[in-house]
Amino acid sequence: MAHASHHHDIEKPGKLELPKSFTTAAIVLTVIGVIAFAIGLLSEELVGRAWRAYVIGLWFTLGIALIGPFFAATQYLSKAGWSVGIRRIPEAFGAFIYPGIILFVVALLFGANTLFGWLDPAVFDPESAQFDRIVAEKEGFLNITSLWLFTLIPLSVAAILYFLMRKNSVDQDEEGGYKPMQKNLWISAFYIISFAVTVSFISWYWLMTYDPHWYSMMWSVHAFAGAFQAGLCLMTLILIYLLRKGLYGDVVGTEQVHRMGQLVFGFTVFYAYIHFSQFLLLWYANIPETAKWYVDRMSEGWGFFLLLIPLLRFIVPFVALLRQSAKKNAKNILVFMCLLLIPMQAYETWLWVMPYWYGEGGLHAPMVPLLEIGVVLGFVGIFMLVVGRALAAQNLVPLKDPLLAEAIPHSHDHLIYPNGKPGESGQDDDK
Numbered sequence: 001m002a003h004a005s006h007h008h009d010i011e012k013p014g015k016l017e018l019p020k021s022f023t024t025a026a027i028v029l030t031v032i033g034v035i036a037f038a039i040g041l042l043s044e045e046l047v048g049r050a051w052r053a054y055v056i057g058l059w060f061t062l063g064i065a066l067i068g069p070f071f072a073a074t075q076y077l078s079k080a081g082w083s084v085g086i087r088r089i090p091e092a093f094g095a096f097i098y099p100g101i102i103l104f105v106v107a108l109l110f111g112a113n114t115l116f117g118w119l120d121p122a123v124f125d126p127e128s129a130q131f132d133r134i135v136a137e138k139e140g141f142l143n144i145t146s147l148w149l150f151t152l153i154p155l156s157v158a159a160i161l162y163f164l165m166r167k168n169s170v171d172q173d174e175e176g177g178y179k180p181m182q183k184n185l186w187i188s189a190f191y192i193i194s195f196a197v198t199v200s201f202i203s204w205y206w207l208m209t210y211d212p213h214w215y216s217m218m219w220s221v222h223a224f225a226g227a228f229q230a231g232l233c234l235m236t237l238i239l240i241y242l243l244r245k246g247l248y249g250d251v252v253g254t255e256q257v258h259r260m261g262q263l264v265f266g267f268t269v270f271y272a273y274i275h276f277s278q279f280l281l282l283w284y285a286n287i288p289e290t291a292k293w294y295v296d297r298m299s300e301g302w303g304f305f306l307l308l309i310p311l312l313r314f315i316v317p318f319v320a321l322l323r324q325s326a327k328k329n330a331k332n333i334l335v336f337m338c339l340l341l342i343p344m345q346a347y348e349t350w351l352w353v354m355p356y357w358y359g360e361g362g363l364h365a366p367m368v369p370l371l372e373i374g375v376v377l378g379f380v381g382i383f384m385l386v387v388g389r390a391l392a393a394q395n396l397v398p399l400k401d402p403l404l405a406e407a408i409p410h411s412h413d414h415l416i417y418p419n420g421k422p423g424e425s426g427q428d429d430d431k
Helices: 020-042 047-078 088-110 144-175 179-208 219-244 254-285 288-296 303-320 330-353 370-393 402-407 410-416
Strands: none
Touching (some): 047 088, 144 179, 179 219, 254 303, 254 330
């Protein structure tokens, strides 16, 4: 006879309804960002900073948006069951890719000439006093056509693949079975390729070419590592919030928090490895074209801000999350570390793009980043509105995903397979 425990009910996931306070806060942040950006554009002295702040906010939010479907894709390809219950969180991140494309078009139309000194035709004219031989040799890459193409095409491909991935995931809530999952296995493989191309081109053009003399072979990996660390932290915070609200029922629990904590810890180490490897290789080689990036950020008062990166993005979270209990959020340690690491992504992006303007006097000393903070908050507000609505629009848990049984106790299989597991009669094995 089957044991009675095989049939007890469990609490099913609830439906997320965004609090009015959340929507209000998101709108307020958006308005703050618009006002700060407008103030910057209306001031001749601040227009350059305003557009740099725009790039900081856009990469901070879009990087996390791209990370969401990337994380989901890795889980599909590895056929991981533990993460099925929380998959809707990273899926919702991807919804920001659509407005992200529009925001990049705005920057291309109105801000490119301010942002990129190498778009000045005089830089490529041998007869001009502004002629730059090194930049002229890169004209095939550093031109407005390439900037448009290598920004919008990879992003558009990523958006299409995300749309298909999301559609199949939602369709599975209605039809169930393995077919939507099998479709997403293929889409995930293509998305990961698209993701690598997108992050590479975006990071090269929009984060590295402010000093077109400088280059790094590891830059795109560095950009990915920081965005992935921040993306994992945001997923973890949302997961913990939803658990505390009881919206996951008994389907998601401590195991998922622990595994996300492990990932945050692991990719904190990975981020430190990538950043230090880049620094070590560039500094040890001592090639002026490559070492210049670090030399600049150790000059004119920037050194202190650079040293905060290894301290706050690696040393502090590494020590804090060493214990297993911390990875399970004992005493809210995991929450505190995630709350630290997410804004550190925006902080580091600020350190990447703000020290100098090519063709405008070289290196600048640090400035109080009130304008930058205001503009970035605007992007955060838009991100909150888009992702929050995407998360609330669908079931929090894909209950008909065949792999969900791996994330909850086997005695709860009847919730996932009301008609029996595929290939089985639906009767208890020991009946």
